Amino acid sequence: MMNDTIRSGIRAGIVFGVVVIFLVLIGFTVTASEIIGEFLNIETELRAGNVGGLLIFMGLLGLGVGAYAAKGTGGSVAKSLASGLVGGIVTGLLVGAFAYLLGMLDAADVDMRKYFAQLSSQNISLLLYGQEILLGALINFLLFTVTGFLGGLLYYVFAQLPWLKRASTWTKARRSRVTQSTFVQTIRGNPNAAFITNGILFLVLFSIPFLFGNYWNYTFGTVGIYVLMGLGLNIVVGFAGLLDLGYVAFFAIGAYTMGLLTAPDPLGIQLNFWIAMLMAIGMAGLTGVLLGIPVLRMRGDYLAIVTLGFGEIIRVLARSDMLSSFTGGPQGVRDIAGPSILGQPFISERDFLFMIIFAILILIFITTRLQHSRVGRAWGAMREDETVAQAQGISTLKSKLLAFAIGAAFAGLGGALFAARNQYTGPEDHSLMVSINVLCLVIVGGMGSIPGVIAGAFVLKGLPEALRQLELYRLLAFGALLVVMMIWRPEGIWPAPRRRMELHEEDEAHQPDAL
Amino acid sequence: MGNTLETRNLTKYFGGLTAVDHVDLEVPEGGIISVIGPNGAGKTTVFNCLTGFYEPDEGDILFKGQSLLGLSPDRITSMGIARTYQNIRLFPAMTALENILVGMDPHLRSGPSEAIFSWLPHGPNTRRASIIEFGAFLPLILFIVAFITNNFETAYSPDILGGNSLFVVGAAILMIIGYWIFGVINLVRWLRVSNDSRRFIKALAIFIACILYPPLLYVVATRLLSGAKGEAVTSKEEEKEALQEAQNLLDFVGLQGMGDQLAHNIVYGAQRRLEIARALASKPDLLLLDEPTAGMNPHESADMMRFIRRLRDELGTTILLIEHDMRVVMGISENIHVLDFGTKIAEGSPEEIQNNPRVVEAYLGRGAASGLGESVAGAGA
Numbered sequence: 067m068m069n070d071t072i073r074s075g076i077r078a079g080i081v082f083g084v085v086v087i088f089l090v091l092i093g094f095t096v097t098a099s100e101i102i103g104e105f106l107n108i109e110t111e112l113r114a115g116n117v118g119g120l121l122i123f124m125g126l127l128g129l130g131v132g133a134y135a136a137k138g139t140g141g142s143v144a145k146s147l148a149s150g151l152v153g154g155i156v157t158g159l160l161v162g163a164f165a166y167l168l169g170m171l172d173a174a175d176v177d178m179r180k181y182f183a184q185l186s187s188q189n190i191s192l193l194l195y196g197q198e199i200l201l202g203a204l205i206n207f208l209l210f211t212v213t214g215f216l217g218g219l220l221y222y223v224f225a226q227l228p229w230l231k232r233a234s235t236w237t238k239a240r241r242s243r244v245t246q247s248t249f250v251q252t253i254r255g256n257p258n259a260a261f262i263t264n265g266i267l268f269l270v271l272f273s274i275p276f277l278f279g280n281y282w283n284y285t286f287g288t289v290g291i292y293v294l295m296g297l298g299l300n301i302v303v304g305f306a307g308l309l310d311l312g313y314v315a316f317f318a319i320g321a322y323t324m325g326l327l328t329a330p331d332p333l334g335i336q337l338n339f340w341i342a343m344l345m346a347i348g349m350a351g352l353t354g355v356l357l358g359i360p361v362l363r364m365r366g367d368y369l370a371i372v373t374l375g376f377g378e379i380i381r382v383l384a385r386s387d388m389l390s391s392f393t394g395g396p397q398g399v400r401d402i403a404g405p406s407i408l409g410q411p412f413i414s415e416r417d418f419l420f421m422i423i424f425a426i427l428i429l430i431f432i433t434t435r436l437q438h439s440r441v442g443r444a445w446g447a448m449r450e451d452e453t454v455a456q457a458q459g460i461s462t463l464k465s466k467l468l469a470f471a472i473g474a475a476f477a478g479l480g481g482a483l484f485a486a487r488n489q490y491t492g493p494e495d496h497s498l499m500v501s502i503n504v505l506c507l508v509i510v511g512g513m514g515s516i517p518g519v520i521a522g523a524f525v526l527k528g529l530p531e532a533l534r535q536l537e538l539y540r541l542l543a544f545g546a547l548l549v550v551m552m553i554w555r556p557e558g559i560w561p562a563p564r565r566r567m568e569l570h571e572e573d574e575a576h577q578p579d580a581l
Numbered sequence: 582m583g584n585t586l587e588t589r590n591l592t593k594y595f596g597g598l599t600a601v602d603h604v605d606l607e608v609p610e611g612g613i614i615s616v617i618g619p620n621g622a623g624k625t626t627v628f629n630c631l632t633g634f635y636e637p638d639e640g641d642i643l644f645k646g647q648s649l650l651g652l653s654p655d656r657i658t659s660m661g662i663a664r665t666y667q668n669i670r671l672f673p674a675m676t677a678l679e680n681i682l683v684g685m686d687p688h689l690r691s692g693p694s695e696a697i698f699s700w701l702p703h704g705p706n707t708r709r710a711s712i713i714e715f716g717a718f719l720p721l722i723l724f725i726v727a728f729i730t731n732n733f734e735t736a737y738s739p740d741i742l743g744g745n746s747l748f749v750v751g752a753a754i755l756m757i758i759g760y761w762i763f764g765v766i767n768l769v770r771w772l773r774v775s776n777d778s779r780r781f782i783k784a785l786a787i788f789i790a791c792i793l794y795p796p797l798l799y800v801v802a803t804r805l806l807s808g809a810k811g812e813a814v815t816s817k818e819e820e821k822e823a824l825q826e827a828q829n830l831l832d833f834v835g836l837q838g839m840g841d842q843l844a845h846n847i848v849y850g851a852q853r854r855l856e857i858a859r860a861l862a863s864k865p866d867l868l869l870l871d872e873p874t875a876g877m878n879p880h881e882s883a884d885m886m887r888f889i890r891r892l893r894d895e896l897g898t899t900i901l902l903i904e905h906d907m908r909v910v911m912g913i914s915e916n917i918h919v920l921d922f923g924t925k926i927a928e929g930s931p932e933e934i935q936n937n938p939r940v941v942e943a944y945l946g947r948g949a950a951s952g953l954g955e956s957v958a959g960a961g962a
Contacts (some may be wrong), residue, residue, distance in 0.1 A: 345725075432697050439696030439816060440682075440689045447683040450672040457632055459658035459687035459863050468693060564674060 074138030075149035079156025079214075082131040086124070086161050090193060093184030094539055098123045099192065101535055114188035117195050121209065124161075128210045131157045132217020137225070146222035147215060154214015155207075162207035165190075169199035271427075275419040283415040285531045287487060290422035291480045292527045295504045296511070296519035297429045298476025303505065304514035304562075305442060306469035307449025309370040312357075312377025313504055316474035318384060318496035319353050320346040320481025325399035325491045332394050339405040343482045350478020351471045358470035362463060365452065377501055385493035398492020402485050418487045425483065429476055430516055436472070445469060503527070506544065510551050512558025521559045583646075585610045585867050585899045586631070586662075590640035593626055600626045602923040603640065606901075608867065613893055613900045615910045617934075618920035619944060624903045625667060627920070628869050632664050633657040645866070659687035663865035665856045667872045667903075673845035677836060677855050680844050681827040684862030689823060691816035699817045701801065702808030714803070717760050717796035720753035727753070757795050764791070764798030767806050775809040827862065834858040834888070850881050854888070861896070868892065870902040874909050882906055886913050911935065919943065 089095050096115040102108075102123055103116030110117040132150030139145040168190045171178060178185035194202025275283055295317060302310045323346035327337040337345075361372050384393050393399070404413030405421070412421075436442050444465045447455035456462045485491040503526060511522025525547075530540050551558070586608040593601040601623045608614045616624050629635045631642060633654040642649040649657055663684070672680050690703050705711050727749045768784055777783065787805075791798035807813040814822075831840055834854040839847060847855060853873060860868055873889065874882040886909050892898050904910045910917065911931040919927040919934060921943040927934060934940055 435697045435699065436693060439693075439820070440686065440691045441693050441696050443679060443683055444686060446675060446679070447672050447686075450674060451670055453634070453654075454666070454670045454672070455683065456654045457634070457658060457664060458684050458859065459655050460683065461653075461655045463653075472693070 071139050071145045071149045072152050075135040075152025076156050078131050078135035078138060078149070078153040080160070082127060082134065082153070083157040083160030086127055086157065087164050090161075090164070090189075091182050091184065092539070092542070093189060094542070095120060095123065096184070096189050096192060097535060097538065112188065112192050112196050114186070115192035117192070120192060120195065124206070124209055125213045128154055128157065128213025129217035129220060131210065132214040132219070133221040134217075135214070136218040136221035143222050146218045148218070150218015150221070151211065151215045154211040154217070157214065158207035158210030161210060162203040165193050165206050166199060166203035169194050169202060173199065268427075271423055272420070274423070275416040280415045283419045285528065287415060287419045287422055288531070289523050289527045290419065290426055291484050291487075292504065292507060292523040293426050293520055294422070294429060294480035294483070295477050295500075296507050296523055297426070297433055297516065298473040298480070299504050299508050300514065300516070300519050301433065301436070301445075301476070302469050302473035303508055305437065305449065306445040306466065308466060308469060309366065310373045310470075310473070311370045311501055311505065312373035312375065312380075313473070313477060314496050314498065314500040315357070315373075315377040315380040316350040316354060316477035317481040317484070317500060318380050319474075320350045320478030321485035321491040321495065322384060322393060322399065322481075323349045323478070324482035324485040325402045326393070328403035328486070329399045329401050331400065332391055336403065339403050339486060342403075343405075343479070343486075346482035347475045347478045350481065351475035354470040354472075354474025355467050357474075358467045362466055374498075374501075377498060381493050381496050381498075384496065394492070396493060398490060398495075399485075400490050402489045402491065404486050404489065413486075415487075418483065422483060425479060429479075432472075433516055441465070441468065506548060510547065510558060512561035514564070515558060515560055515562035518558050518560040518562070525559065583610060584608060584643075585612075585645060586901065587643040588627075588631075588640060589643070591627065591630060591637050591642065592639035593623075593630055593635055594638050599923050601630065601637075601920075604918075604920065604923070604925050606918055606925075608899060608901050609916075610899055611893065611897060612915050613889065613902070613913055615914040615917045616901065616903050616920060617905070617907075617910055617917060621922075622920040622943075623923040624920055625871060626923075628664060628871055628903065631657075631869060632662060655687075658863055658865075661864070661866035662869065663860035663863045663867075664869035665853075665860050665871055665873065667875065669849075669852045669856055671844040671852060671856055671859070674843060676841050676843055677831060677847060678824070678827050678840040680855060680859050681830055681862045682823055684859035685823050685827065687863050689819055691819055695816040699815060702804045702813035702815050703819075704804060704813075705807070706812075714800055716756070717800050720756045720760075720796060721794065723749050723753040723756075760796035760799040764795070764800075764802050767802035768798065771802055771806045771809055774806065777809075830858045830862055831855075833861075850877060853877075853885070857888075857892075861892070861898070865898060867899045867901065870900060870904075872903055872905060874904065874906050879908070882909055885909070889913060 086095075089098075099115040099117070099119035099122075101119070103111065103119030106119070106122070108116060108118035110119075131153040135149040135153030136146035139149045168178070168185065172187055172190045178190075193206075195205050196202075197205065274286065278286070295313065298316075299310065299313050302308050302313070324339075324342050326333050327335050327342040327345060328339060330336060357373070357376055361369055364372060383389060385396050386393075387395055389395070390397075404411060405417075406412050444455070444460045447458065447460055448462055448465055452462060455465075481491075484495070488495075507522035507526045508519060509522075510525060511520070512518030526544070530536070530543075536543065584607050586606065588604060588606045591601055591604045591606070592599070604623075604627060606614075606616070606627070616627065618624055626635065630637045631649070633649065633652055633656070637650065644657075644660060644662060647660070649660075649662075652660075672683065675683070692704075695701055695703055705714055765788075768788065772780055772784055787801055788798065791801065804813065808815065828840065831837065834857060836847075836851055836854060836858070839851065839855075844852065844855065857868075857870070857873070870889070874885045877885060889900060889902070890913060893900055902914075911934075914931055917927075917929065917931060917934045918925055919937075919940050926939050926943060927937045929937070
């Protein structure tokens with residue numbers, strides 16, 4: 067019994083110790099300490115980082131160790147405290163030893179930046195809290211020991227005490243009482259209710275561009291364009307189950323069609339924005355079909371690899387010198403025209419945000435209608451079992467091509483708006499990262515779910531904009547977020563009800579009254 | 582009565598293995614025919630050839646006199662063959678009703694445009710009318726072609742069309758005017774036929790919406806007209822009917838009230854029935870059942886037997902089944918084909934098969950054949 071407690075503590079301690087060392091190696095601790103210090107106005111800056119901020123950051127991690135260790139035991143107060151303490155000590159030992167080692171190496175004038183770019187003398191001295199080597203290492207050790215113990219205590223207080231459990235069941239009961247109350251039922255039953263709620267939603271949506279300044283309108287616009295693409299990829303991946311890793315290709319085709327048709331260089335066609343937009347959508351849809359034809363027979367992984375290649379081909383072609391007289395080459399296309407309505411130019415960030423919101427609403431409408439039709443059902447059957455779907459008389463050929471075409475057309479619209487908003491598009495706008503971002507937002511949001519796409523876009527594109535300082539660690543956060551999501555919430559942030567049912571069957575079975 | 586299905590010299594190789602070797606099957610209309618044989622005899626391979634999963638290497642398959650060779654599984658299904666699987670293959674994360682609705686797919690016509698514009702009736706049924714409707718979009722294509730070639734001419738390429746693009750544009754404009762006139766005529770005809778209380782407002786809205794691309798008016802007005810005449814339905818109406826029909830099918834196979842359950846939550850026996858319901862949803866003339874009683878106890882098998890007979894008697898579906906349970910085979914079949922190592926070794930009524938020494942040999946081995954013939958006969962009784 068005691069063994070379990072200690073083992074759980076040691077496991078948590080090692081996991082967190084490694085994580086902390088990793089964060090130090092990539093220099094995340096420095097950035098984090100600066101952000102926390104700035105946020106709380108702690109004036110203990112060193113040459114790099116902020117001592118007070120680092121203390122708080124490390125302390126929070128220490129609480130995490132304790133809670134995680136205590137969770138492993140799931141027992142009494144003594145167990146929670148003991149495992150928290152053990153976890154804290156282990157992490158403290160690891161981090162302290164690491165800090166001591168770094169301090170000694172630095173004192174011996176070894177240039178660690180050859181191996182880890184972030185391990186400069188300043189950063190190491192921050193890790194030692196600006197103190198002597200031994201004292202700094204000791205502070206690390208003590209900090210984790212104390213906070214680990216506290217973490218165990220906190221976990222016990224919050225998760226193990228009976229009063230909290232009672233409170234949580236009470237909120238559940240209350241929630242179900244609210245949803246089943248006559249008031250809510252009447253509202254739901256009222257035919258005008260949907261109309262009114264939608265009206266309010268529209269008002270809120272279309273007032274967003276007025277509420278914020280240019281910077282935020284631009285940011286929301288970017289998020290919106292990713293929502294457009296996410297809605298399209300959601301059809302391909304979420305509904306039809308075709309894994310497309312080269313989705314950026316259609317975005318690029320939309321953007322380039324818009325650019326080449328409206329810009330003075332290199333083609334000099336200078337078409338009207340609206341016509342160019344329609345052609346961009348059509349062109350992307352057509353390419354979707356053209357890509358779809360050769361990959362019809364492929365399934366799963368093979369399809370993913372072929373589409374991945376296709377995405378790169380488009381980017382390389384756009385960049386190549388051979389086609390530079392046609393596509394603008396590495397410089398891209400400049401001076402792309404913006405829209406105008408009745409002679410009024412319509413090109414500020416706010417105007418574009420309006421257009422993007424409008425486009426999102428239309429695409430959501432189209433997606434919902436398709437989802438609940440024969441077409442959507444055929445996609446679903448194809449996703450579940452392609453062979454059987456075909457044997458049931460569904461033309462998988464048509465269904466796949468349709469999914470590709472519609473998904474591509476959505477991306478084409480996104481690309482066209484993107485190019486017109488930036489008045490520029492070049493090969494670097496269409497890297498593989500865009501495909502991965504869109505795929506991630508669909509997965510993180512919840513495959514096959516429209517609100518999920520929006521939530522995913524805000525988390526993956528909106529949050530990084532809000533936390534500009536963490537720009538460097540965006541990819542890291544991406545990876546971490548994906549791993550965490552796949553473990554704890556594989557169905558996504560806001561899943562389609564169907565998928566939630568699939569993945570959380572046991573939970574539902576255990577608490578039939580929770581619904 | 583003619584044969585619903587006939588195979589002639591059906592042969593399928595997998596590498597050096599001859600899985601099916603010159604098999605002739607005849608399935609008369611309205612019959613219940615069994616294919617039996619030891620494990621690995623090639624029964625399921627025959628089914629897979631019939632449904633288009635495999636392409637036979639030799640021989641021919643005739644369904645109602647037409648050859649099925651080279652057709653894709655979905656074409657074959659829409660011609661009237663449906664099947665179930667040895668290891669149940671439902672769409673696990675879809676509800677029972679949705680599974681059946683998927684089975685109805687060949688009889689539904691709503692495409693994406695009807696799904697998005699739920700007020701728009703289906704397009705024309707005949708090929709001629711479809712071509713005319715497609716023609717409404719031809720001017721658009723012509724315009725794009727003329728536009729691209731013109732721009733290429735001026736900027737890059739040598740004369741591709743020469744002065745012809747003017748001709749192309751002229752033809753396109755004539756077509757647009759023609760379609761628009763017929764569109765207006767059909768819109769007026771719709772106004773007369775329709776009993777929609779808001780038809781004038783709708784007509785005005787459609788008229789204005791189609792100003793951007795006038796030929797569209799023809800497509801919309803013609804479809805509305807055929808909808809008002811009762812020749813076409815909207816996707817909404819179609820879905821409603823389909824749902825009702827699916828509900829009926831669910832009742833028919835005895836799964837009342839299970840429509841909203843996910844397929845993989847349904848108990849085993851009911852899954853078998855649901856799979857049959859899904860197959861029936863495509864209104865097949867020939868139903869292929871691959872071991873419908875596998876994994877069932879004698880009581881359930883007897884139920885299933887009665888059910889299969891009911892299918893034939895009430896719906897008139899011809900049935901071809903693979904089965905291992907001799908009690909079922911002997912009790913239900915009118916004719917039995919026996920396969921062994923890919924070749925057909927016997928054919929006949931249940932009595933004939935029971936007394937056929939080659940069949941007994943195939944099942945029990947050469948040495949046992951002489952002594953144990955009676956026990957197979959006994960199992961069938």
